[in-house]
Amino acid sequence: DAGITQSPRHKVTETGTPVTLRCHQTENHRYMYWYRQDPGHGLRLIHYSYGVKDTDKGEVSDGYSVSRSKTEDFLLTLESATSSQTSVYFCAISETVYGYTFGSGTRLTVV
Amino acid sequence: TQLLEQSPQFLSIQEGENLTVYCNSSSVFSSLQWYRQEPGEGPVLLVTVVTGGEVKKLKRLTFQFGDARKDSSLHITAAQPGDTGLYLCAGAPDTGNQFYFGTGTSLTVIP
Numbered sequence: 023d024a025g026i027t028q029s030p031r032h033k034v035t036e037t038g039t040p041v042t043l044r045c046h047q048t049e050n051h052r053y054m055y056w057y058r059q060d061p062g063h064g065l066r067l068i069h070y071s072y073g074v075k076d077t078d079k080g081e082v083s084d085g086y087s088v089s090r091s092k093t094e095d096f097l098l099t100l101e102s103a104t105s106s107q108t109s110v111y112f113c114a115i116s117e118t119v120y121g122y123t124f125g126s127g128t129r130l131t132v133v
Numbered sequence: 134t135q136l137l138e139q140s141p142q143f144l145s146i147q148e149g150e151n152l153t154v155y156c157n158s159s160s161v162f163s164s165l166q167w168y169r170q171e172p173g174e175g176p177v178l179l180v181t182v183v184t185g186g187e188v189k190k191l192k193r194l195t196f197q198f199g200d201a202r203k204d205s206s207l208h209i210t211a212a213q214p215g216d217t218g219l220y221l222c223a224g225a226p227d228t229g230n231q232f233y234f235g236t237g238t239s240l241t242v243i244p
Contacts, residue, residue, distance in 0.1 A: 057234075062236065063236065064221070064236035064237060065176075065221070065223075065234040066234075067231070067232065080231075081231070112176075114175075120164065121166060122166075122176075122178065123178070124175030124176050124177070125175050126174055126175050127173070
């Protein structure tokens with residue numbers, strides 16, 4: 023029943039390379055979010071979108087950019103990956119403030 | 134400093150025992166949500182509470198929103214191994230439009 027899918031599920035990349043993570047939804051929800059989850063920090067918001075081409079920064083946006091050219095797709099780009107960006111990345115969607123639906127996550131390792 | 138503090142951080146109990154986990158803040162929230170996250174997956178929404186003093190039940194799980202809307206609790210009756218997971222609270226304070234997650238309570242139920 024995956025209304026939201028993330029790709030890839032796992033990725034290993036080298037320091038300094040660009041990386042793009044994809045989030046795809048079939049729910050036609052207006053809001054889309056990118057979070058990272060790290061031990062001791064919980065889930066932290068990187069960027070979010072409130073419509074096509076409408077995006078804004080979250081708590082930990084440095085080193086990340088996003089794009090949303092279609093309602094269903096929200097891309098997260100690490101412009102030049104660093105080891106501190108090793109994390110699990112989650113995409114989430116919502117139509118209201120009353121609950122998010124999360125994807126299954128992307129485990130990114132920067133070596 | 135986390136806006137939402139969860140306690141305990143870790144909890145390991147025997148099957149059949151009862152437990153309570155807490156989510157506290159010094160800020161007032163318009164609503165609070167509880168999620169459960171299993172290893173390798175994204176968080177899944179369990180419940181949203183919106184009214185101070187509200188109590189919601191989901192089978193063996195009871196959720197309460199504090200009268201002042203600054204805290205919430207999750208009580209599990211007769212815990213089962215299937216309850217094992219990371220429990221997260223989340224919400225947006227009345228002031229501002231950021232949405233925050235707590236760092237979670239990791240629950241292990243031993244058969």
